[in-house]
Amino acid sequence: MARVIVVTSGKGGVGKTTTSASFSAGLALKGFKVAVIDFDVGLRNLDLIMGCERRVVYDFVNVVQGEASLKQALIKDKKTPNLYILAASQTRDKDALTLEGVGKVIDDLKADGFDYIICDSPAGIEKGAQLALYYADEAVIVTNPEVSSVRDSDRILGILQAKSKRAIDGETPVVEHLILTRYNPSRVAAGEMLAMQDVVELLSVDLLGVVPESEEVLQASNAGIPVILNEDTSASEAYKDIVDRFLGENKPQRFLTVEHKSLFKKLFGK
């Protein structure tokens, strides 16, 4: 049975699209058929992060409005098999998406045999964000260890618990997961940054994983490659762990303490 997963945060710039790209690529690498949808109409970026910006012909809005078929609009990823991208429209306004229209696209994706449908939410708590989370079975909350991000995450959790289809229909609630991004263990150790335990306690959401702050994320987005595919980087390892934990594997949390590079690594390693 297909699962719909929303990647959301309330606040902008915390790593939703980075996470959507790596999470969906990670699930596809495990052999699942995955579609990732950019809900940020007018400010599309998922295509750029995933490196398929020049192959966008039709978008999500075209499909919702019946101007293109789902088959025409789905972009097959070149790097990862089983991964498909549905880009947001860059020119239309947010009202182009309707609840019924989005519901039909999700139903059609399910009928097409997709295992996971990842909804990359826009920032904010307005219509776009609410549409992205409405049909969700599970939610990945992306949070930075920083006061405004934690507050906004709490707000979006409240909206999930009140305005998602599952909440309105009185079904089993949306399963919530937390991904803490831009984590800097040395600043946490110095008492300058909220610790993982504090954020988990404040939001009372199960932690899927911690992604350390790293230069690799920017480098991956520069190149248009989901960072999970950049082997042997900490961000890639972190996202692989996250996918494994999501699929039920019991992996201990990593990247919580400062790693001391050995002299050998300093001299010869990356």
Next chain:
Amino acid sequence: MALLDYLLGQKKKPSAMQARDRLQILLAHERLQAKAPDYLPKLREEILQVIAKYVDIDDENLQISLDEENGFEVLELNLILPESKR
């Protein structure tokens, strides 16, 4: 400055702890607010009108909040009466 603080043995609360403490209070407050029934502002308005018939009070001197205590929902009404003129 940090070195001076260190030498003088002054210890400030780490900023991460400040962040945690501030968020604890804020989130508890905001969660209650989000749960508060929609009629609360209107209720407040009408209560204010009734009181205004008898006493001359300021809009800010009436506070209504919904809290939870020992599993009970408590509607708290706080009114500051003006000092009576003699």
